Amino acid sequence: MPNERFAAELRTVRFYGGRNDEGNSMSITMDTTDELLDRVAGLRSTIEAHVDENERTCRLADPVYDALIAAGMYKMMTPASLGGLEMHPCEVYPVIEALAAIDGATGWNVNQSTSVSMLMSAFGGTARDMFTRDPSAPLCSSAFPPAFASRVDGGISVNGRVAFLSGAARAVTGFATAVVVDAGEPVIDPETGAPEVLMMVFPMSDIEVVDVWNPVGMRGTGSNDGVFADCFIPEERCGPFAFPTVRPEEWANPMYGFIPFFGITVHAIVPLGIATAALDETLEIVATKTPNFFDVPLRERTTAHDLLGRCRAEIEAARASIDAVTRRSIEELAATGESLSTDARISVQLAGANAATVSRRVGDTVRSLAGTSAIKSGTSLERRLRDIDTITQHLVLQEGRYASAGVMMLGEPSDLALLNI
Numbered sequence: 159m160p161n162e163r164f165a166a167e168l169r170t171v172r173f174y175g176g177r178n179d180e181g182n183s184m185s186i187t188m189d190t191t192d193e194l195l196d197r198v199a200g201l202r203s204t205i206e207a208h209v210d211e212n213e214r215t216c217r218l219a220d221p222v223y224d225a226l227i228a229a230g231m232y233k234m235m236t237p238a239s240l241g242g243l244e245m246h247p248c249e250v251y252p253v254i255e256a257l258a259a260i261d262g263a264t265g266w267n268v269n270q271s272t273s274v275s276m277l278m279s280a281f282g283g284t285a286r287d288m289f290t291r292d293p294s295a296p297l298c299s300s301a302f303p304p305a306f307a308s309r310v311d312g313g314i315s316v317n318g319r320v321a322f323l324s325g326a327a328r329a330v331t332g333f334a335t336a337v338v339v340d341a342g343e344p345v346i347d348p349e350t351g352a353p354e355v356l357m358m359v360f361p362m363s364d365i366e367v368v369d370v371w372n373p374v375g376m377r378g379t380g381s382n383d384g385v386f387a388d389c390f391i392p393e394e395r396c397g398p399f400a401f402p403t404v405r406p407e408e409w410a411n412p413m414y415g416f417i418p419f420f421g422i423t424v425h426a427i428v429p430l431g432i433a434t435a436a437l438d439e440t441l442e443i444v445a446t447k448t449p450n451f452f453d454v455p456l457r458e459r460t461t462a463h464d465l466l467g468r469c470r471a472e473i474e475a476a477r478a479s480i481d482a483v484t485r486r487s488i489e490e491l492a493a494t495g496e497s498l499s500t501d502a503r504i505s506v507q508l509a510g511a512n513a514a515t516v517s518r519r520v521g522d523t524v525r526s527l528a529g530t531s532a533i534k535s536g537t538s539l540e541r542r543l544r545d546i547d548t549i550t551q552h553l554v555l556q557e558g559r560y561a562s563a564g565v566m567m568l569g570e571p572s573d574l575a576l577l578n579i
Contacts, residue, residue: 213378213541218378218379223296233275234253247413255428262375262545263379269425269427273420273425274332276414277333277357278359279409281395288361299323300334304334305319313393314390319368325380330362331360332360332384335399356399360391376548401417412495422506426476426555429513429545430477440539484506507559510559514556517546517550521543554576562577563577
């Protein structure tokens with residue numbers, strides 16, 4: 159379990175910005191983050207009471223959803239004028255990390271919803287109206303694989319199956335992508351020479367959610383598939399797979415220009431939270447355990463001291479890197495009013511990849527230090543290690559993302575499409 163030191167670390171972030179219900183500038187201080195961290199502490203018993211159920215059913219239990227909704231966890235990135243908190247990403251990170259430290263699947267669920275809150279800034283009109291139906295409700299998304307869209311009067315007709323709709327069980331609004339087709343063949347964008355891809359927003363009631371999620375770790379995320387069957391999406395709820403620099407008034411805050419890169423940094427915060435909790439559990443094991451057939455307890459071994467110190471140093475450095483890269487990126491966006499620079503994109507991806515690498519390394523170290531205490535099925539430590547192994551396979555967290563950023567350092571396009579948008 160995260161100790162008081164970890165809780166204190168998560169309270170060190172400071173940023174001032176945001177807008178109130180009238181659209182005027184306001185100060186979002188540490189009080190916002192402190193209050194939400196206090197609410198996370200209050201949610202602990204509810205979350206922990208349902209972890210086994212989440213693992214068994216492969217989705218968050220309804221009481222967990224209800225508690226998260228009541229605590230306002232799903233409206234951290236929602237514009238203030240639409241009933242949200244309009245928090246800076248660096249204030250959101252500690253809250254999601256604290257949730258992930260309790261349960262990785264819960265932290266991921268909230269992380270995904272805040273990501274969609276950012277994605278919604280690319281839309282206006284009906285999409286905005288959909289979003290305001292309930293600012294506290296969870297949202298979900300699936301970027302790839304895409305569905306298929308045919309142009310019809312007033313919009314598009316969508317068919318196909320998308321995957322990884324984390325939190326689909328209770329989400330009210332979804333975001334996905336679709337390749338435009340004509341007579342069954344992809345429509346080629348003359349400017350890029352690539353198939354035309356659209357982003358789209360839809361009520362979850364318009365699609366069928368198919369229960370296929372049964373992974374090794376992160377079982378409670380409920381990241382199921384969604385099926386579109388001649389689903390009509392009006393023109394105002396779809397647009398090109400690109401993120402405009404001019405956004406609807408509600409999302410005028412420069413931080414909303416951080417899409418889609420926020421999806422890299424906030425995703426990377428989740429494994430860091432899980433790794434921190436795993437390290438804290440291991441500290442308790444090391445403090446009391448003497449391995450079988452040995453006379454020297456773990457707490458007296460200098461090798462254990464060294465490994466524990468290295469784990470904490472790496473976690474703190476990775477967390478600080480994400481914070482610093484995010485701040486620099488948003489300062490750049492505020493100063494230029496343009497899309498994020500190539501250099502900033504490289505830094506964002508490297509910070510995310512590094513956080514994932516650190517989380518995996520901490521997981522491996524914990525497994526080595528804890529020994530058989532780390533392999534007992536059904537324990538929180540065993541679950542956390544499975545969660546780290548699973549979530550760091552996410553597209554933006556895989557080892558290959560170093561190369562995705564490295565090729566950009568040579569002036570070439572990345573192999574990861576979102577880094578080139």
